[in-house]
Amino acid sequence: MSIRQIDEQVIVRLSKGEESAFSLLYDCYYTYLNTVALCYVFDKNVANEIVNDVFVNVWHKRKTIIYPIHFYLVQSVKNGCLNHIRAQQSHDRIMSEHRKQLLEFQEEYVLSNHTPLEYIETKEIEMEVRSAVERLPEKCRVVFEQYFYLGKVPEDIATDLLISVSTVRVHIKNALDKLRISLKHLIGLTIFLIIKIISHF
Amino acid sequence: MQNEDSHIDDLMLDFFSGSISEKDRQYLFQLLLSNETYQSRFDSMIKLRAVSFIPYIESQKQDNYQALMRKIKSKPNKQPNRWLRSFLRVAAIVIFVISLSVASFYVYHDITALGNKDICYETIVPAGSQTKVILPDSSVVWLNSESTLKYYQNFGHKRRDVYLIGEGYFEVQKNMKKPFFVHTDYIDVKVLGTVFNVRAYKGDNTTEISLIQGFVDVLLTNSHQSTSFSLKVNERLIYNKQTQIISKYATEASKSALWTIGKLSFVDATIDQIAKDLERKFNVKIRIDSEQIKQEHFSGSLNLNNSLKEILTYLDVDKKFVFVQAGDTIHIRTN
Numbered sequence: 001m002s003i004r005q006i007d008e009q010v011i012v013r014l015s016k017g018e019e020s021a022f023s024l025l026y027d028c029y030y031t032y033l034n035t036v037a038l039c040y041v042f043d044k045n046v047a048n049e050i051v052n053d054v055f056v057n058v059w060h061k062r063k064t065i066i067y068p069i070h071f072y073l074v075q076s077v078k079n080g081c082l083n084h085i086r087a088q089q090s091h092d093r094i095m096s097e098h099r100k101q102l103l104e105f106q107e108e109y110v111l112s113n114h115t116p117l118e119y120i121e122t123k124e125i126e127m128e129v130r131s132a133v134e135r136l137p138e139k140c141r142v143v144f145e146q147y148f149y150l151g152k153v154p155e156d157i158a159t160d161l162l163i164s165v166s167t168v169r170v171h172i173k174n175a176l177d178k179l180r181i182s183l184k185h186l187i188g189l190t191i192f193l194i195i196k197i198i199s200h201f
Numbered sequence: 202m203q204n205e206d207s208h209i210d211d212l213m214l215d216f217f218s219g220s221i222s223e224k225d226r227q228y229l230f231q232l233l234l235s236n237e238t239y240q241s242r243f244d245s246m247i248k249l250r251a252v253s254f255i256p257y258i259e260s261q262k263q264d265n266y267q268a269l270m271r272k273i274k275s276k277p278n279k280q281p282n283r284w285l286r287s288f289l290r291v292a293a294i295v296i297f298v299i300s301l302s303v304a305s306f307y308v309y310h311d312i313t314a315l316g317n318k319d320i321c322y323e324t325i326v327p328a329g330s331q332t333k334v335i336l337p338d339s340s341v342v343w344l345n346s347e348s349t350l351k352y353y354q355n356f357g358h359k360r361r362d363v364y365l366i367g368e369g370y371f372e373v374q375k376n377m378k379k380p381f382f383v384h385t386d387y388i389d390v391k392v393l394g395t396v397f398n399v400r401a402y403k404g405d406n407t408t409e410i411s412l413i414q415g416f417v418d419v420l421l422t423n424s425h426q427s428t429s430f431s432l433k434v435n436e437r438l439i440y441n442k443q444t445q446i447i448s449k450y451a452t453e454a455s456k457s458a459l460w461t462i463g464k465l466s467f468v469d470a471t472i473d474q475i476a477k478d479l480e481r482k483f484n485v486k487i488r489i490d491s492e493q494i495k496q497e498h499f500s501g502s503l504n505l506n507n508s509l510k511e512i513l514t515y516l517d518v519d520k521k522f523v524f525v526q527a528g529d530t531i532h533i534r535t536n
Contacts, residue, residue: 026266034258038251042217048261052269059273099223102230122255130256148250149257153220173210180249187248 002122003028003070011067014058022059025069030055031122033077040081040110044151050080082110125186132182136175143168144175209239213246320354326367329484331461336363340381343370343461346481347402368400370458388440389420397432398457405477411437411457421447459502466502472533475499475516483509486530493535494522 013021037047054076154168215221334342348367361381375394383390385401395415401408419430437452456466476487525532
């Protein structure tokens with residue numbers, strides 16, 4: 001599965017209403033767009049919702065969609081994330097100043113970071129990440145998966161596994177440190193925005 | 202330093218999971234602002250975290266596709282539904298506005314129609330007096346004795362209608378959009394803004410209109426054919442009720458309005474006509490018992506502020522009249 005597979009022909013077929021073309025677009029982009037969204041909204045369910053909305057929109061607007069579609073998709077996801085962040089800002093009417101500033105910071109992050117993750121071979125990446133996770137020490141991996149994928153809080157994990165909360169935290173951090181090393185090339189350490197944002201406050 | 206880094210990682214993870222405390226949030230934010238290295242750590246943590254989710258996201262992919270397709274498949278029904286709903290919403294507003302304006306149109310016209318029937322302003326001047334009426338459009342009407350002026354509440358709505366019995370001197374305010382109508386038993390006068398005198402006493406043989414300023418149209422209401430005449434300044438139109446003959450004369454029209462300042466003017470008038478004016482003014486009855494006098498014509502003006510006796514004496518230029526008073530009737534004979 002590669003983003004490269006989405007060529008002009010696929011988009012032409014999509015615009016004609018071919019479901020197979022839409023299905024291919026979904027296969028190639030679903031994971032990528034979800035990771036992009038996760039960079040901005042952090043909650044995996046919210047991210048998934050935003051991505052689904054983008055796909056629904058693409059299907060309904062298929063007649064007007066033209067190749068290339070990549071930046072359109074990324075921008076749509078970003079807009080969805082911005083809407084979510086802004087909705088939070090206006091939703092919590094009474095909000096501490098720094099909370100508000102942090103949301104502004106997030107907003108700024110979305111706006112400035114135009115290519116959040118640069119990878120195109122989703123299947124390969126998936127294998128890579130999966131094997132990196134599987135290489136983690138047993139306990140470390142279990143804690144990591146429960147914390148990240150199942151969204152459990154450290155306190156619950158500690159109770160389930162009969163270990164202390166601080167041990168859970170250590171496991172999580174160890175897992176991240178190991179993954180950071182093995183997935184370094186994916187993350188592409190870009191120093192971001194910094195000066196631009198600081199000048200804002 | 203190692204410890205601090207680890208603490209920051211904790212804060213960031215708590216921030217991502219949404220379980221961060223207010224105090225820690227503030228602390229984290231200040232750290233992010235204070236130092237570039239924290240920012241890049243934050244950035245790489247975000248990306249690492251996102252990438253780490255890939256196996257999980259992949260595992261959800263197929264199930265999510267089914268859910269997504271269900272959503273899309275159900276949408277074509279929902280989509281036109283939504284269109285329909287917003288269309289209906291707009292349609293409802295449009296219909297509401299239209300019906301409101303139609304309703305208000307009818308309500309308004311009902312009120313004015315009601316006004317037409319029910320609410321009427323009437324000025325009745327008894328014999329022997331005069332009155333000045335100021336209409337809603339600030340036109341001025343002088344009403345001579347024994348006259349009635351009537352207008353309805355819708356006066357000035359689309360046009361200005363007044364109903365006159367008797368004699369009135371009109372100074373009509375100019376309004377090209379709302380013509381002014383004076384309705385009498387036999388004649389209607391249509392004006393836009395002029396000064397004129399209308400004399401339409403029930404007891405008189407004639408109805409007279411004299412134009413002092415401007416321009417009027419006179420419409421015959423009593424005839425089967427609708428005839429209209431234009432009147433110019435210093436013209437007098439006389440309609441004879443018996444013969445139904447209309448005649449126009451050149452006249453010094455301002456004299457016809459002299460009564461408004463307490464004077465009476467005659468041009469070639471018979472004693473009968475003068476007597477009628479005097480009857481009204483002084484609220485008496487005057488009988489002319491001499492056929493000879495009835496044939497005479499008088500021209501000139503009388504000051505109505507004088508007593509009736511003085512006026513009659515003034516009329517008797519040749520000193521041949523005999524006045525006999527019996528109750529409130531005065532007989533004029535020749536000696």
